[in-house]
Amino acid sequence: MKRAKPLDSKPLTARQVTSRGLGAGAPRLEAAGPFGNGPISALPNANLTSENKQVAVRIGDLFLQNPVLTASGTFDPFTYAELVDLNRLGALVLKGLTLQPVLGNKPPRIAETPAGLLNSIGFQNPGLEGLLRDILPRLKDVTVPIIANISGDTEEEYEELASRLNHLPEVAALEVNISCPNVARGGMVFGTDPEVAFSVVSRVRRVYHKTLIVKLSPNVTDIAAIARRVEAAGADAVSLINTLLGMAIDVRTRRPRLGNVTGGLSGPAIRPVAVRMVWQVARAVRIPIIGMGGITSAEDALEFLLAGARAVGVGAANLVDPRATMEIIEGLERFLEEEGIKDINELVGAVRV
Numbered sequence: 001m002k003r004a005k006p007l008d009s010k011p012l013t014a015r016q017v018t019s020r021g022l023g024a025g026a027p028r029l030e031a032a033g034p035f036g037n038g039p040i041s042a043l044p045n046a047n048l049t050s051e052n053k054q055v056a057v058r059i060g061d062l063f064l065q066n067p068v069l070t071a072s073g074t075f076d077p078f079t080y081a082e083l084v085d086l087n088r089l090g091a092l093v094l095k096g097l098t099l100q101p102v103l104g105n106k107p108p109r110i111a112e113t114p115a116g117l118l119n120s121i122g123f124q125n126p127g128l129e130g131l132l133r134d135i136l137p138r139l140k141d142v143t144v145p146i147i148a149n150i151s152g153d154t155e156e157e158y159e160e161l162a163s164r165l166n167h168l169p170e171v172a173a174l175e176v177n178i179s180c181p182n183v184a185r186g187g188m189v190f191g192t193d194p195e196v197a198f199s200v201v202s203r204v205r206r207v208y209h210k211t212l213i214v215k216l217s218p219n220v221t222d223i224a225a226i227a228r229r230v231e232a233a234g235a236d237a238v239s240l241i242n243t244l245l246g247m248a249i250d251v252r253t254r255r256p257r258l259g260n261v262t263g264g265l266s267g268p269a270i271r272p273v274a275v276r277m278v279w280q281v282a283r284a285v286r287i288p289i290i291g292m293g294g295i296t297s298a299e300d301a302l303e304f305l306l307a308g309a310r311a312v313g314v315g316a317a318n319l320v321d322p323r324a325t326m327e328i329i330e331g332l333e334r335f336l337e338e339e340g341i342k343d344i345n346e347l348v349g350a351v352r353v
């Protein structure tokens, strides 16, 4: 297979997104209300840092200085390092990785929708060798945990990738994306059947001895049932949600807007679905949850914490505002200050139902 260039798949560069946003007519994926999205220097509490606020959380063996992670595939650390202090993040989650390089789906790979975006990147990535050669050496100054996100066509592939990553000191934890088609089962997605999910996570668990996070698919009837089996298989945490399967059609050409026909929907459109799923999973498992889906502001992140998430991932919002994670961290610190809350962990699952 022709080798793909590393981190080639990002649809827009940081400069493009800041100047273009999501285009005319697209929703403003900006913070609203009291958690406004201005530059950090303009905030009243600009001198607050994670060290003097109680925003640290624990996920498995990871101690995170704050609960804000990048969501896999939405944050190019090399481009964004010019605009974001990577060492202010709770953790840096890398783009999905497979054992061998993957060139990805045919274009177009991104389509804007009324409150988010559809993507069908198709797991484009440089493979394990590319990670070792081109990516990890360039992240050597990152002091926050680096989390690898892995995908595979078969259980064997997940297992081999996990076992090889287990020996890498640069990778602090693994996020296993089970929203991938299982070739041995005719393309049925690993994460849509509780027993298939149990099986692949068990195999990864046997060979991976650091923190193991399993990323759940929302394209299921009962996400709590999947989460329970993933916990039973030995996961240290679950992250949710991955994108919701969607489709958009250009009525003039009568063609699908994505080259792949269908794709994954992310952004504010999916937030209520994601919050509901986090709430359901929080009642079903004891392991920590990393919540994500449409988070654009500190207020959005707080919704996830109250629903039961211990940490959050920020995805599509990075494509609109590369500094979204920084503004969310600041907003969380300010919220604690304003509400007189000593420890952010007090908010986890504190929704009054």
Ligand SMILES: Cc1cc2nc3c(=O)[nH]c(=O)nc-3n(C[C@H](O)[C@H](O)[C@H](O)COP(=O)(O)O)c2cc1C
Pocket: 071, 072, 073, 074, 095, 096, 097, 119, 121, 123, 149, 177, 215, 241, 242, 243, 265, 266, 267, 268, 270, 292, 293, 294, 295, 313, 314, 315, 316, 317
């Ligand atoms: C362009 C793009 C690429 C993505 N790539 C991955 C990936 O490689 N692995 C993965 O587990 N999730 C991937 N995701 C899903 C996100 O990590 C996240 O779960 C999802 O988009 C929901 O969060 P959001 O609404 O904040 O974007 C991708 C999402 C987008 C928009």
